[in-house]
């Protein structure tokens with residue numbers, strides 16, 4: 400059988416696979432009474448175009464290529480065209496890549512906005528080298544941009560997963576040395592083809608992200624990429640098909656191809672995969688554009704007949720939050736309700752949570768742990784924030800209890816004014832306890848009620864002499880930071 404199949408042309412094999420697919424769907428259909436989900440908007444087929452480029456360190460040349468591929472796609476009826484990561488340029492060195500970076504209102508994106516408008520097509524421009532902020536000018540953002548057919552930017556996403564390896568005597572590549580990681584997933588964008596979940600290249604290896612996008616309503620996932628030859632050969636198609644099958648989404652994957660300069664080549668094989676996992680179109684060797692249909696009726700059929708999404712057991716999967724410590728950027732400030740928290744009083748920080756010393760302590764070592772996002776109530780936090788907040792609180796409680804020579808710790812969260820919350824930003828109080836520190840153990844709660852208030856029950860003025868000095872707070876934070884040095 401295998402021999403026979405290998406004698407057939409690719410087109411015949413594809414037809415056979417398609418026939419098998421339709422047949423098996425029919426079989427599924429016969430054994431189920433499910434109709435299409437009533438809450439799903441069904442739109443007719445739309446043509447998508449996926450591009451394959453061989454970009455050089457020459458922005459003008461690359462724009463010319465991009466434009467001609469988009470024009471070809473338009474002639475073939477595309478409503479939306481997808482360009483690969485580094486569609487603007489592939490630099491020869493890190494320095495060159497940084498120096499060529501532009502802002503979103505620079506010439507490259509302005510030209511693509513004009514192309515989108517004049518050809519009346521939507522564009523996905525994945526992996527744009529976007530200049531970093533002034534305080535971090537030696538790094539860029541790897542930005543995926545969606546432009547609508549009027550030429551407006553409707554979404555941007557900063558690539559979140561960055562490749563950092565340092566193997567003794569082997570590969571050393573630290574993407575975070577020159578790229579600032581994004582800190583959030585962009586909710587799916589409503590496009591004429593369907594709801595589009597945006598990601599970039601290396602993100603493809605993290606199924607959690609695709610599942611999150613699917614849960615937020617994505618029907619199409621896209622991974623503009625510049626895979627190397629070895630990783631492309633081994634993993635590219637299998638990863639794309641896996642993301643399509645497990646999420647029952649179309650996957651659109653534009654790609655860089657061929658030799659860019661002496662040091663870098665890409666694998667190519669830009670393709671579109673349907674929600675059943677079949678590769679429905681693929682670019683040929685070299686620069687090319689391939690088109691196919693995005694058929695949401697078919698997508699809904701696949702989802703109805705194999706409702707894996709409804710069978711997910713989120714109740715039994717462990718939270719994927721790692722609470723990994725992150726460096727605290729110089730001069731950074733964070734909001735704590737109406738207050739501003741400076742870097743020097745923070746002693747532990749993850750991408751979602753910060754732990755900092757208190758302006759007025761009920762007991763020595765009384766510190767606070769808060770989500771970085773200003774969120775007033777516990778109920779408004781995301782599951783990831785809750786998980787991270789408590790994981791960090793546990794770490795902090797363990798360390799301060801031991802550092803202050805205590806044997807117990809009171810951990811408190813006052814949620815809402817009637818529970819005693821005065822700063823309207825969720826925070827966990829960590830209070831190391833010693834035997835006999837209060838006459839009765841629970842007296843600590845009445846002390847917490849009063850400690851930051853004046854005689855009329857109002858929060859102490861900023862100018863009050865009862866607050867600790869900034870120097871005193873910074874010194875305590877510095878000591879605590881040392882205790883977390885290796886975590």
Ligand code: AMP
Pocket residue numbers: 735738739740756757758759760767813819820821822823851
């Ligand atoms: P609660 O009354 O539960 O809202 O607690 C607010 C806590 O925040 C109190 O322990 C205050 O001492 C503390 N606090 C208020 N402002 C600051 C600040 N700027 N820096 C550090 N801690 C603060």
